[in-house]
Amino acid sequence: KAGVTQTPRYLIKTRGQQVTLSCSPISGHRSVSWYQQTPGQGLQFLFEYFSETQRNKGNFPGRFSGRQFSNSRSEMNVSTLELGDSALYLCASRETANTGELFFGEGSRLTVL
Amino acid sequence: AQSVTQPDIHITVSEGASLELRCNYSYGATPYLFWYVQSPGQGLQLLLKYFSGDTLVQGIKGFEAEFKRSQSSFNLRKPSVHWSDAAEYFCAVGAAGYSTLTFGKGTMLLVSP
Numbered sequence: 407k408a409g410v411t412q413t414p415r416y417l418i419k420t421r422g423q424q425v426t427l428s429c430s431p432i433s434g435h436r437s438v439s440w441y442q443q444t445p446g447q448g449l450q451f452l453f454e455y456f457s458e459t460q461r462n463k464g465n466f467p468g469r470f471s472g473r474q475f476s477n478s479r480s481e482m483n484v485s486t487l488e489l490g491d492s493a494l495y496l497c498a499s500r501e502t503a504n505t506g507e508l509f510f511g512e513g514s515r516l517t518v519l
Numbered sequence: 520a521q522s523v524t525q526p527d528i529h530i531t532v533s534e535g536a537s538l539e540l541r542c543n544y545s546y547g548a549t550p551y552l553f554w555y556v557q558s559p560g561q562g563l564q565l566l567l568k569y570f571s572g573d574t575l576v577q578g579i580k581g582f583e584a585e586f587k588r589s590q591s592s593f594n595l596r597k598p599s600v601h602w603s604d605a606a607e608y609f610c611a612v613g614a615a616g617y618s619t620l621t622f623g624k625g626t627m628l629l630v631s632p
Contacts, residue, residue, distance in 0.1 A: 507553065
């Protein structure tokens with residue numbers, strides 16, 4: 407069974423631009439979570455989606471948004487990029503929304519110049 | 520609010536020596552506890568988890584961890600470290616039916632010959 411797939415793996419943007427990251431969960435997994443990883447703040451929860459509905463949201467500004475499609479694939483979008491948005495964005499999936507462990511993808515490395 | 524403390528930022532262990540990585544958590548009820556490992560440029564891989572039951576849990580790659588409620592700890596151990604174990608290790612806590620995991624800042628393990 408294929409793992410969690412994130413695209414693109416690496417990208418470079420400039421301040422003010424926007425970016426969309428994609429995540430394909432493990433087949434059969436209906437819950438997708440997103441985390442931001444930075445050297446200073448560590449791993450921080452962004453949001454979780456289950457059955458196309460946002461179940462929970464972390465403490466991030468409204469510039470960070472996401473969605474989930476009927477096939478469980480998820481995208482996150484960051485608008486009006488700031489230098490501080492440079493990070494590794496990790497997607498994780500699990501079968502349900504209430505139990506089980508998270509399986510992480512390899513991440514999308516975003517650099518904002 | 521839940522929190523996780525990993526007191527050691529870096530640890531160096533000789534190959535073949537034993538390893539213990541410390542993790543202390545703060546949570547009001549019985550937590551779900553996890554250890555993940557991250558190699559450079561990679562996502563997070565689950566080593567082991569504790570949900571309930573036996574407080575000594577076995578994981579992959581020869582790792583084990585012990586849940587000690589009285590000490591609010593979930594330390595990770597391995598009897599004999601291999602050079603391939605060099606990576607960053609993250610402890611995480613979640614509530615039952617969790618939507619989000621709270622991660623520690625991580626411990627970087629260096630293995631010397």
